[in-house]
Amino acid sequence: MPERGLLELRGLEKRFGGVTAVTNLNMSVREGDIHALIGPNGSGKTTTLNVISGIYRADGGSIAFQGTELSGMRPHAITASGVARTFQNIRLFAQLSALENVMIGRHPRTKTGFFGALVPGGATAREERDTRERAHELLAFVGLPDIAHAQARSLPYGDQRRVEIARALATEPRLLLLDEPAAGMNARETTDLIGLLRRIRDRGITLLLIEHDMNLVMTVSDRITVLNFGTHIAEGVPADVSRNPDVIAAYLGGAADVA
């Protein structure tokens, strides 16, 4: 990996008590790519995402994002610096509307504080109107123009995943981390999701996604990193990765179906 990526992980370590979840992980995510992170269950994929987004603190190694060191930063500051994420087990603000969920995503790009809130009109009203408009646009962008006022928890599962993506996009990330975006989706929803992922990339946003749906991964990814036992065992374009003997061994032949 000679060129510097948008996100560079070097020697990343994460332990939970005596259990090593991630060890000596090196990974490079190039700007503009859809980059997949795959591997068997328990190989450290979600831990890696949680360390990048600041939910867990790394025990060693570095996480460079656009040259800035992310490790040690708190999650909200990491988001403000341009890294957004979704969650494997959807974490919407369940009692709020879909629109409010996405409006909350505008938080790091807006300013109104306590005193600003008290003054109606002026800058506060402009920002409020802008926040609302952007949230509507993003809901339309993810294919949900008509559910703005539905309560988040009342939405079908696939729609909830889309709202979560819209909410993450509202923070204006340069890098979007998606933890199993296709989980629980039917074939049609997954096909739509592939289109959505490409449209997100076309907006100039780099994607790093964890996914078990190999069809989706092989279709959409520019590059793939394969993890096993908390460290990378392969990195490359889908065609190479799916032929890699280490990868095939890790999946016990599972990847051979795809190749």
Add this chain to the structure above:
Amino acid sequence: MKSRSFLLALLIIALASLVPVVFRGNDYVLNLFVVAGVYAIVVMGLGILLGFAGQLSLAQAAFFGIGAYTSAFLTTRVSWNFWEALPVAVLASALVALAVGYPSLRQLSGHYLALATIGFGIIAQLVLINWKAFSNGSDGITGIPAPAIGSYTFDSYGAYFYIVLAFVVLTAYITARLKATRVGRAMHAIRENEMAANAMGIDATKYKILAFVLAGAYAGLAGSLLAHSIKFISPDSYSFDQSVVFLVMLILGGSSSIGGAILGAVILTFLPEVLRPLKNSYIMVYGAAVIAMIIFMPQGLAGLFGVLKRRFARA
């Protein structure tokens, strides 16, 4: 929709401003309205903390007391007037809330936070009992002056009610503005899912502390207002029991509803008085009534009104 709730608020303010006219000469009822208004301010503040940000405090009576004592001290010993003492009382409560909230909210949440606030509330009451130089101990402070503007003194309950009403309107306005904008949304996000809130770039700790400080400031404001109405304060009014009453008022009204907070405060201020003829058994009936209301209206009165509104809309 927006303009309808605005009109409703205007109607309620208009009706409330008739209270001193309707109950002219009935000091007993007018005093209850003053107390209800004062409690409504405390409960709205607690609503910001619990209803918006999802954090529980059982120390609101302590902040209520800090406001009352600061105001009483400044007007009886330092001979400031009410208008000078009131903002300092608010500031003092807010600063104590910051000092308590900053370490506890960084470390604690849920039941542990609630326990820490209980501890603080009890300590605060003990300080009021024992710090005689400031609080005059168990004897309390007497002769707290009524507010005046020029030569006019707000001495009657009827006149004082308008001061309280003005502050209820002001705090309700502030709360409504918060709820409708970015800060309120950030707090709601924390209540719903703190990890996701952080992932949306919200500094959850900061907004939890802000909510705690606002709740303290509202309680301090209310404490000062009540002290200058009843003109006498003593530490026993600022007990853990009183904190629980504030919480019950909020839950009864509906924890994230401003109208609900006010209604909860009014109902639970008048309910014990209505039940007074029952003498010793009143607390039993009061308790049973509160439990029944909470069981049958888990979302509080605000939730009940919401259900009724939807039912009528469908019919």
